[in-house]
Amino acid sequence: MLELSGVSKAFGRLVAIRPLDLLIPPEQTTVLIGPSGSGKSTLLRLMIGLATPDTGTVSIGGTRVTRETVRELRRKLGYVIQEGGLFPHLTARANVTLLARTLGRDPGWMGERLSELCRLTHFPEDAMHRFPLELSGGQRQRVSLMRALMLDPDVLLLDEPLGALDPMIRAELQSELREIFRSLKKTVVLVTHDMGEAALLGDDIVLLRDGAIVQRGRIEDLLGRPADPFVTAFIGAQRSPLDDLARRNEP
Amino acid sequence: MMRVVVVGAALVVMMLGWGVGAAWASDGEIAVGSKKFTESVILGEIATQLLKDAGIPTEHRRELGGTRILWSALLGGDIQVYPEYTGTLEQEILAEENVRGEDALRAVLRARGIGMSRPLGFNNTYAIGMRKDRAQSLGVRTISDLVTHPELKFGFGNEFLDRGDGWPALARTYGLPQRDVRGLDHDLAYRGLESGAIDVIDLYSTDAEIRHYDLAVLVDDKQHFPRYDAVWLYRLDAPAGVAEALAAVEGAIDEETMVALNGRVKLDRVAESRVAADFLADLEGMVTSDRLVDAPDGWSRLASRTWEHLGLVLVSLLAAIVVAIPLGVVSAVKPRFGQLVLGVVGVLQTIPSLALLVFMIPWLGIGAKPAIAALFLYSLLPIVRNTYSGLHDIPTPIRESAEALGLPSRVRLFKVELPMASRSILSGIKTSAVINIGTATLGALIGAGGYGQPILTGIRLDDMALILEGAVPAALLALLAQGAFEWLDRLVVPRGLRIRPEN
Numbered sequence: 088m089l090e091l092s093g094v095s096k097a098f099g100r101l102v103a104i105r106p107l108d109l110l111i112p113p114e115q116t117t118v119l120i121g122p123s124g125s126g127k128s129t130l131l132r133l134m135i136g137l138a139t140p141d142t143g144t145v146s147i148g149g150t151r152v153t154r155e156t157v158r159e160l161r162r163k164l165g166y167v168i169q170e171g172g173l174f175p176h177l178t179a180r181a182n183v184t185l186l187a188r189t190l191g192r193d194p195g196w197m198g199e200r201l202s203e204l205c206r207l208t209h210f211p212e213d214a215m216h217r218f219p220l221e222l223s224g225g226q227r228q229r230v231s232l233m234r235a236l237m238l239d240p241d242v243l244l245l246d247e248p249l250g251a252l253d254p255m256i257r258a259e260l261q262s263e264l265r266e267i268f269r270s271l272k273k274t275v276v277l278v279t280h281d282m283g284e285a286a287l288l289g290d291d292i293v294l295l296r297d298g299a300i301v302q303r304g305r306i307e308d309l310l311g312r313p314a315d316p317f318v319t320a321f322i323g324a325q326r327s328p329l330d331d332l333a334r335r336n337e338p
Numbered sequence: 339m340m341r342v343v344v345v346g347a348a349l350v351v352m353m354l355g356w357g358v359g360a361a362w363a364s365d366g367e368i369a370v371g372s373k374k375f376t377e378s379v380i381l382g383e384i385a386t387q388l389l390k391d392a393g394i395p396t397e398h399r400r401e402l403g404g405t406r407i408l409w410s411a412l413l414g415g416d417i418q419v420y421p422e423y424t425g426t427l428e429q430e431i432l433a434e435e436n437v438r439g440e441d442a443l444r445a446v447l448r449a450r451g452i453g454m455s456r457p458l459g460f461n462n463t464y465a466i467g468m469r470k471d472r473a474q475s476l477g478v479r480t481i482s483d484l485v486t487h488p489e490l491k492f493g494f495g496n497e498f499l500d501r502g503d504g505w506p507a508l509a510r511t512y513g514l515p516q517r518d519v520r521g522l523d524h525d526l527a528y529r530g531l532e533s534g535a536i537d538v539i540d541l542y543s544t545d546a547e548i549r550h551y552d553l554a555v556l557v558d559d560k561q562h563f564p565r566y567d568a569v570w571l572y573r574l575d576a577p578a579g580v581a582e583a584l585a586a587v588e589g590a591i592d593e594e595t596m597v598a599l600n601g602r603v604k605l606d607r608v609a610e611s612r613v614a615a616d617f618l619a620d621l622e623g624m625v626t627s628d629r630l631v632d633a634p635d636g637w638s639r640l641a642s643r644t645w646e647h648l649g650l651v652l653v654s655l656l657a658a659i660v661v662a663i664p665l666g667v668v669s670a671v672k673p674r675f676g677q678l679v680l681g682v683v684g685v686l687q688t689i690p691s692l693a694l695l696v697f698m699i700p701w702l703g704i705g706a707k708p709a710i711a712a713l714f715l716y717s718l719l720p721i722v723r724n725t726y727s728g729l730h731d732i733p734t735p736i737r738e739s740a741e742a743l744g745l746p747s748r749v750r751l752f753k754v755e756l757p758m759a760s761r762s763i764l765s766g767i768k769t770s771a772v773i774n775i776g777t778a779t780l781g782a783l784i785g786a787g788g789y790g791q792p793i794l795t796g797i798r799l800d801d802m803a804l805i806l807e808g809a810v811p812a813a814l815l816a817l818l819a820q821g822a823f824e825w826l827d828r829l830v831v832p833r834g835l836r837i838r839p840e841n
């Protein structure tokens with residue numbers, strides 16, 4: 088679905104991404120994980136064209152991302168970032184519908200779609216007239232997710248969507264996200280620091296260090312057959328990843 | 339974006355056209371100009387009435403700043419006639435040519451399309467004056483006597499400070515040692531002299547105040563000052579009959595008469611038009627009824643000045659908004675271009691307002707047009723800068739969210755970036771508006787009218803009430819503008835940006 092080949096990126100003398108190939112398979116969730124500064128966000132920004140690779144190519148559904156194609160391609164992608172990036176001067180509803188209105192979508196259709204998304208994200212529909220500053224952090228992330236889903240994109244790119252939330256809301260949203268990803272069968276790329284979150288949501292986990300892929304596989308592979316001592320060290324550094332994992336993996 | 343700029347520029351030109359066409363239409367065939375001191379205004383009034391009597395529709399553009407403004411306006415054809423002095427022509431206007439004598443002057447002027455009448459009869463030269471009591475106690479009688487009193491404080495009119503025969507040349511001629519020399523308005527100098535804040539001032543020898551304040555005029559024992567014979571200057575292409583009509587007062591106004599005329603205006607507070615009419619009646623032994631235009635009453639005068647002032651401020655401000663916002667937008671998108679634009683409008687801002695007004699005259703003449711152009715240039719910086727910084731300060735996550743959403747750049751600009759920068763842009767416009775309201779009072783110096791007119795006349799006639807008649811409404815207007823922008827803020831800035839998060 089999403090393919091990076093030979094992609095690298097440097098900021099001045101700082102190499103953020105070393106030349107790498109990465110294929111994101113459709114209809115499953117791929118998690119990018121790694122320590123701070125390892126290049127997770129940069130990789131995501133390369134996918135959506137907010138950064139351009141120094142070498143290599145990025146393509147989405149077979150179309151190469153270029154200056155000419157990027158705007159059309161972005162409409163097939165949904166992008167959610169840590170603080171939501173909601174437009175503060177627009178209400179929740181206006182945030183979610185801005186692109187649809189720009190594209191001249193039918194208002195009736197938009198209304199139905201909004202109700203559907205509110206149900207999906209457990210967002211109270213009567214709060215849609217509020218401005219971002221009048222919403223809680225968790226609600227803002229729900230609105231941000233609705234905005235990303237509005238035009239039913241094929242791919243969702245989520246950069247630490249739950250990073251700024253308190254643990255309770257975070258846990259709640261984690262399970263909701265899992266339901267949403269399952270039911271919608273989207274291609275999802277999710278960035279996180281949290282191994283527990285990766286294990287819960289990811290079908291496939293990509294562990295990064297210093298702009299390179301250290302290991303890729305299912306959580307069991309990372310735990311059972313670490314490709315590098317760093318993998319074990321990284322997992323070990325998480326607070327209680329194994330207990331957490333054991334609890335959540337029980338049906 | 340370029341298209342927006344072009345459309346903006348076209349709008350500006352249209353608005354300038356409107357401003358000049360609508361609010362400042364002139365009704366005379368001939369315009370007589372006068373400088374911003376009383377004698378010049380009286381002479382301008384005399385010329386105007388003479389021409390009207392001769393059946394030539396004439397208007398008087400009174401109190402237009404100083405020599406440079408009048409001379410440029412005459413050359414540019416904005417006015418056809420104004421009273422000037424031979425000394426000013428020799429020492430200042432034609433200083434480079436080194437012409438001396440009436441006939442030589444007439445020849446040089448003729449080559450430039452300007453005619454000069456015979457002298458009107460009085461010599462209004464510069465003179466140096468002191469309070470009589472102070473001069474007597476110090477034993478000062480001539481300018482040479484000042485050499486022995488280096489402690490004396492001098493206060494000179496700004497024009498006298500930098501003219502060819504002014505202070506530097508005078509100090510050289512007499513070897514004057516005084517260092518405490520201040521520049522100030524000629525009409526204010528008398529007050530300083532009276533209060534003792536300054537000891538010595540420059541005078542015009544026909545000033546009415548000489549007698550009023552009981553001043554001693556120091557003898558120019560080294561004959562430093564040239565003659566300042568009053569003459570009419572007129573354009574040679576002026577309609578037939580103009581020169582002939584003006585000739586009626588050649589040699590008819592002697593020094594004593596001029597001092598008396600000045601005194602009636604400045605000391606007895608009689609209107610210049612009345613004084614001029616009475617003088618002509620005495621001279622010709624007849625009174626023409628249409629000479630005197632009734633002065634409009636207070637309220638309608640205030641209304642028309644408000645209209646003029648608002649016209650200056652609004653037209654220049656609207657034009658600036660239309661040009662500056664697109665410039666600010668382009669600057670934010672293209673940093674190189676942005677640096678250039680911010681640099682240029684920044685430099686414009688540093689030009690002193692009076693200088694900027696005078697620079698405009700060769701292109702735009704006198705009146706509202708050059709004033710609006712100058713105010714327009716002044717208004718650019720705050721708006722460009724605030725548009726630029728408003729856009730520049732939008733948080734990266736928000737800017738990128740709009741991009742990542744796949745919004746076209748035009749939608750991003752109008753639906754996201756400009757609304758988010760609206761508060762900053764609006765406050766830039768507010769700054770420009772308030773500055774404009776104040777600066778527009780200087781427009782009166784080049785004939786643009788507005789609240790500056792009574793201030794100017796008030797300073798000239800030393801009439802505090804008249805000064806307040808301009809200063810108070812100008813201050814009120816500035817306050818009103820402040821209030822209006824507070825209200826606009828609520829109207830223009832999206833509600834979501836006005837919410838304060840409660841922690």
Ligand SMILES: Nc1ncnc2c1ncn2[C@@H]1O[C@H](COP(=O)(O)OP(=O)(O)OP(=O)(O)O)[C@@H](O)[C@H]1O
Nearest residue numbers: 098101102103121122123124125126127128129130
């Ligand atoms: N626009 C930029 N200019 C300069 N350096 C950048 C830029 N963006 C990222 N970097 C650098 O590139 C490296 C990778 O950054 P990136 O944001 O991708 O890391 P990350 O894995 O997302 O980290 P975190 O977990 O803290 O979000 C970092 O060293 C960062 O400082």
Ligand SMILES: [Mg+2]
Nearest residue numbers: 127128129246
């Ligand atoms: Mg990151």
